[in-house]
Amino acid sequence: MPTERPSIPLPLQIADKLRARIEDQVYPLGEKLPSQRLLADEFGVSRETIKGALDRLESEGFIKTRQGARSEVTRTQGAPAPGEEADETSVVRSRQIHTDARREEAGAHSLESVIERAFLAKDVTLDAYSLTTESLGRHLGKQLDAVGRGDLRPDSITLRLLVPSGDFPLAYPAAVDQGDSRPFERWRRSADEHLTTLKNKILMVRDSDRSTTDVRLEIKRVELTPTVKFYVLNNETLLFGLYTLAPRNMILDDDSVVLALDVLGLQSNLFYHSASDSETQGHLYFTEFQAMFDGLWRHAHGMLKMYPPGR
Structure with a gap:
């Protein structure tokens, strides 16, 4: 019988959201974060909870906090933390989409803009295979919010996600000390949280009285560790990136640090093909x-679930 997976503490959830904003340059290098009072109001939590989130970001080297002043961004995602050595895999990478197609504009597009364009179609489809749904889910969430408000009105949205099952340890993230399962457990909790957020977005669209869009999310959990991530949108556009494996110090939920092998996911370059x-x-x-995805979807051993439930 599977054991219950502990939820991620609220300060860590907020730290993840603020870290994502730093990574997306909502708060660029040198920028000051909003005050603790404003952040507490935004997230509906106490200032003590916000302080815990900021303490986590400061311990990771993302911000510097001085008494009586707002926190300042001192590191961007992927850059070495204080005390770490920089190497070719830990420097910040451009998330520009690269292409050999004769479309000058395609090379400058981001994942966000490609997804925005895909949601202008009458029938939106997306097949995705990745280690987590973190970066994809963030951009999908914005579009699903717009559908729920009635700002976007596609006739249908069909999402098929292939993700690791989480029932068996992955090749990565993994502790260098192979007897330590904590990096895997941390990945599993985080991956589950991102999927839950996306499921709630789907239910929000279904229950909205401003939307007539038929929306469906299918998730298949497979017993594989992805070496690439890729997205196929509207049977037309392919984006793919390679996961680069590297050792790094990983801060766990209890603030302990473990040396782990992990991949740079959010910073992966994406390549565009049509x-x-x-x-x-x-x-x-x-x-x-597309053939690779279809083969995994049909034949890889795993569990399939559909949302909204009962479809």
């Missing part, structure tokens, strides 16, 4: 990755 790029290799990349 099914219609007949003058390049783009259409072949698209076809092969």
Whole structure:
């Protein structure tokens, strides 16, 4: 019988959200965060909870807090923390999307803008395979919020996500000391939280009286550790990135530190290919990755669940 997975403490949840804003340059390097009072009002928590979140970010080197002053961003996601050595895999990478297609504008697009464009279609489809749904879920959430408000009105949205099962340890993240399962447990709790957030967004759209969109989310958990992440949007656009494995100091939920092998997911470069790029290799990349996803979806051992439930 599976054991109950502990929830992530509230200060750590808020730290994750603030870290994501730093990574997305909502708070760029050198920028000051809002005051603790404003953050407490925004998240509906006590200032003590906000202080706990800021303490976590400061311990990771993302911000510097001085008494009587607002916290300042001192590190961006992927850059070495104080005391860590920088190497070619720990420097901040551009999240620009790269392409060999003869579309000048495609190379400058971000994941966010590609998803925004995809949601303008009459019928939105997305097949995704990744280690977590963190970066994808953040951008999907914005579009689903717009659908729930009635600002976007596609006829249908169909999302198919392939993610690791979480029932068996992954190749990474993993402690260098192979007897320590805490990095895997931390990944599992975080991955579950991101999926739960996305499920709630789906239910929000279904229950909204301002939306007539037929929305469906299918999640298949497979017993695999992804070495790439890729997204196929509207049977037309492919985005894929490679996971780069590197050792790093991982701060756990109890503030202990463990040396772990992990991948740079949020900082992965993404490569863009289109099914219609007949003058390049783009259409072949698209076809092969779509076939890879379909094969895993049909044949990889795992559990399939659909949301909203009962569909």
